[in-house]
Amino acid sequence: MKQHFFHAYPAINHALSEVNQLINDRITIKNSQLHDALQQMASNGGKYLRPAFFLLFANINKSAADEQAKLVKIAASLEILHMATLIHDDIIDDSPKRRGAVSIQAAFGKDTAVYSGDFLFTVFFDLLVETMSSSPYLTRNAKTMRKILTGELGQMDNRFDLDQSLLDYYRNINGKTAAIFSLAAEEGAYFGHADHHTINLAKRIGQNIGISFQILDDILDYSGDERLNKPVLEDLATGVYSLPLLLALQDHRSKLEPFLTKKHQMTVQDMEQVQEIVISCGGVEQAKIIAEKFTKKAQDEIQSLPNTRARKLLATMAKKLLTRVN
Amino acid sequence: MKQHFFHAYPAINHALSEVNQLINDRITIKNSQLHDALQQMASNGGKYLRPAFFLLFANINKSAADEQAKLVKIAASLEILHMATLIHDDIIDDSPKRRGAVSIQAAFGKDTAVYSGDFLFTVFFDLLVETMSSSPYLTRNAKTMRKILTGELGQMDNRFDLDQSLLDYYRNINGKTAAIFSLAAEEGAYFGHADHHTINLAKRIGQNIGISFQILDDILDYSGDERLNKPVLEDLATGVYSLPLLLALQDHRSKLEPFLTKKHQMTVQDMEQVQEIVISCGGVEQAKIIAEKFTKKAQDEIQSLPNTRARKLLATMAKKLLTRVN
Known part of the structure; x- marks a missing residue:
């Protein structure tokens, strides 16, 4: 992610690195070109604003340290949902660029972009199921x-x-x-x-x-x-x-x-x-x-x-x- | 749905009518043209094979009558997932037709088709959350x-x-x-x-x-x-x-x-x-x-x-x- 935005806040920066790592771990897709493009999108471009906001709000109160892994997952789910919608938006807008690099749709065509976004929705879904299946936020996420x-x-x-x-x-x-x-x-x-x-x-x-x-x-x-x-x-x-x-x-x-x-x-x-x-x-x-x-x-x-x-x-x-x- | 396929099996036919009704109830989207197109796709074309298989397997054992509403929802989730993937596939294939009618992408353009499929994914997601959030099948659905x-x-x-x-x-x-x-x-x-x-x-x-x-x-x-x-x-x-x-x-x-x-x-x-x-x-x-x-x-x-x-x-x-x- 864009390191410069949070370099003054080591705690957030560190948690966001974990979010970035988790996202990279989850974006495992057989097609190697697409894999690389998604990884690049996850790592190079975004400011990870949504995960950062999530993590800051999670720390407004004191949360238990043993919940860090769960919080990182939820933070990642927000960025993945955001990435999925960006990829689909770029299809609509015919955008040549995204996050300073060539957009998925420009690099691989609209077809691959449709499936890439869908693929990210399933990763999003997985992360939610793993972290909040007994909470009301599963439904809130679908609504969002x-x-x-x-x-x-x-x-x-x-x-x-x-x-x-x-x-x-x-x-x-x-x-x-x-x-x-x-x-x-x-x-x-x-x-x-x-x-x-x-x-x-x-x-x-x-x-x-x-x-x-x-x-x-x-x-x-x-x-x-x-x-x-x-x-x-x-x-x-x-x-x-x-x-x-x-x-x-x-x-x-x-x-x-x-x-x-x-x-x-x-x-x-x-x-x-x-x-x-x-x-x-x-x-x-x-x-x-x-x-x-x-x-x-x-x-x-x-x-x-x-x-x-x-x-x-x-x-x-x-x-x-x-x-x-x- | 295509009534002729199951008209010889009133029990299945009846349950599938409920599935169809539920799908129509859930496909409420503000854009009225798109709403009509999705309703038409849900009602006119499909044989509802996946919901039918689901319901038949659900009746291999004896299931409690008070679970009928839940089973109808899960059956609907399968058809909605199927519809979403069809809509996105039609973008890839440039298909002019789907289920005997004009495809969503041909009628409304690829842009609307992308979002329509995504919209159906959220409906799919909702139905799963409502019916199986404490079961291993939430994850199985994401995997599928x-x-x-x-x-x-x-x-x-x-x-x-x-x-x-x-x-x-x-x-x-x-x-x-x-x-x-x-x-x-x-x-x-x-x-x-x-x-x-x-x-x-x-x-x-x-x-x-x-x-x-x-x-x-x-x-x-x-x-x-x-x-x-x-x-x-x-x-x-x-x-x-x-x-x-x-x-x-x-x-x-x-x-x-x-x-x-x-x-x-x-x-x-x-x-x-x-x-x-x-x-x-x-x-x-x-x-x-x-x-x-x-x-x-x-x-x-x-x-x-x-x-x-x-x-x-x-x-x-x-x-x-x-x-x-x-």
Whole structure:
């Protein structure tokens, strides 16, 4: 994983190495090329944010040391679910790149990408069965996976739709991004033996972090920062209208419509025009303000957690993560 | 489901109606077009073979009437897993048709098909969690799903490979087809409270039925019978070399090679030539003999099951299913 993100936090860094190791152990697939590609994806690209959140929340309370192996497994399950959805998303988006490397679908074709994602779902499933078969979180995980899909499907349904509402947008990102952050936080608190109140608080914190995270990601699509290894304006090209554009559309539809109605025929110049309008109309600025509200909410809620070292790390991590465009 | 297959067996027919109803209840997805397509796929096309096998094996022993709801759920989980893999397979095969109707990928595009399959995996997962979270069959189901994928991936890896062995073929069909039949039979016996010996017997019966079923399906690709609503020679066109062709290749490679090495450039005429060679070389006949061996094995094993009405139905069903090309 991207070591630099957590190098200042040895405890988390160490646990995440174990998560990484476990993932590599579980990704054993006969096809050797695919095996290598999955290993590479697991090891090189991701920041392991979801496992990290899970582990931090698991340490909000004091968890028994003999449960470390179980916590590592659950943390791995979150990253594997995330990887599976990324692989399937790349099919939909025809993405050439993922995590700075060639995406599975670009390297091996859509066919292999479909099965690779499915394969990871079975590994995900195994890890859950091994760790939580007698808990309510087996069902919660299935529900979360469904929420992610519903969000992705909702986003697909709204493609090129000039009349979609902000509510549609929030509903979709709540599914496709916030649901798994919320689950990571909630099950972290649960498996860290936190009390009922803390578990619910964790769930909300995860959700607010997830929403803010996605809005910031969407802002980067317009603000041109390429730190995320993601081609700029990719969403726009595929008809996904995210918050900056939706906000700009509210008052400046007539300026944007001539470009947007070209849909797949939009040229790079058209898209750059749209980008310019979105920025000059304040779409990016307004989106930043909204993201900050969710960030602030998450940060305040983090301060309501029991005062532990994990809480401090969590606050630092949230700040680092959620202020990257400011 | 296809009512005609079980209309002579009211008990099974009734239980399968409940399975169908449950599947329809669970396939609730916001996108209404997709919802309709999934419902149609669940209701119109399939023979519900896997749920039927499960239910028959569950009745080999006497199961308590108050467990009927649970058995219906497990039966439904098998059909939903099957549907999910069909939807993803159709992406790989670019199949225009499925179960006599337009396939999900042809109707809605590959993108929606990816998510539809994933969505069904979550429904599958839910049903397992509701029925067997304290049993070893949760893990067995995850393993079976992985076997199916490994079989499909193996088949993909072997595309257009003139040097693949019969063992490769058996390994792939054992995964992609026999694994779920074997699971259906085994968990049927288990959840019908059969003894250890019967559970193992059921597992083998399911596997032999599955292998025979797939070989017969592959024979139909060459023998031209269109009862399966499947375009003839589809496998050949996509580079999947099944048993009749592999058998013909053993002694008549020089005749077949000029056509096969054209790969995607094979014309319909080329494929018809291949078909003719495979038939005239006895590839179809030999494959039938092999299928009959697996059928015979399954039938003998069925006769070793406890002597119940379910066993009689099972024998009839196996005969009906596995003698369709004779």
